[in-house]
Amino acid sequence: QLQLAESGGGLVQPGGSLRLSCVVSGRGADDWAIGWFRQAPGKDREGVSCLRHWDGYILYGETVKGRFTTARDNAKKTVYLQMNSVKPEDTGTYYCARSSDGSCGTLHPSIYRSWGQGTQVTVSS
Numbered sequence: 001q002l003q004l005a006e007s008g009g010g011l012v013q014p015g016g017s018l019r020l021s022c023v024v025s026g027r028g029a030d031d032w033a034i035g036w037f038r039q040a041p042g043k044d045r046e047g048v049s050c051l052r053h054w055d056g057y058i059l060y061g062e063t064v065k066g067r068f069t070t071a072r073d074n075a076k077k078t079v080y081l082q083m084n085s086v087k088p089e090d091t092g093t094y095y096c097a098r099s100s101d102g103s104c105g106t107l108h109p110s111i112y113r114s115w116g117q118g119t120q121v122t123v124s125s
Contacts, residue, residue: 002026002114004034004096009119012086020081020119022096033099034079035112036070038121040092047107050099051079059104064090086123093118 008020024032035050049070050059058070069082079096097112 002032002098004098004114004116006094006096006116006119009094009121011122011124012083013125014087014123016086016123018083018086018121020083020094020121022079022081022116024077024079033102033104035097035099035104035107036079036081037095037097037107037109037112038090038092039095039118040089043092045095045109046092047109048094049081050104050107052102052104057104059107061107083121086121088123091121091123093120 003026005023006020010018012018022034024034033050033052036048037045038048039045047061048064048068049061051070051072067085071080095118096116098114100111100113
């Protein structure tokens with residue numbers, strides 16, 4: 001069974017940068033499509049990005065386009081979320097999860113599985 005573990009969260013000032021990591025392990029760790037999500041208190045979980053392992057295709061959510069980028073390190077089986085020009089509204093718990101259909105065709109949380117434990121990001125001065 002695929003297992004995911006996020007890290008890299010913390011406190012960052014508005015306009016700053018932060019890089020999150022999602023380490024992929026377990027069965028199926030060489031063939032996956034991984035999504036990043038975030039959830040602020042009292043709000044629904046929101047899709048941030050999805051990356052397909054085999055061809056590098058990436059889907060971004062509208063609220064982060066042009067500010068966040070997703071990349072992979074195949075040797076380390078890690079997917080990164082580089083957050084630039086962060087805003088207070090980027091605050092939340094960030095999760096990575098596996099796309100159950102392997103397509104990255106949507107960022108709707110309902111089709112993602114094997115959620116990590118999350119890492120907290122706080123954007124504040």
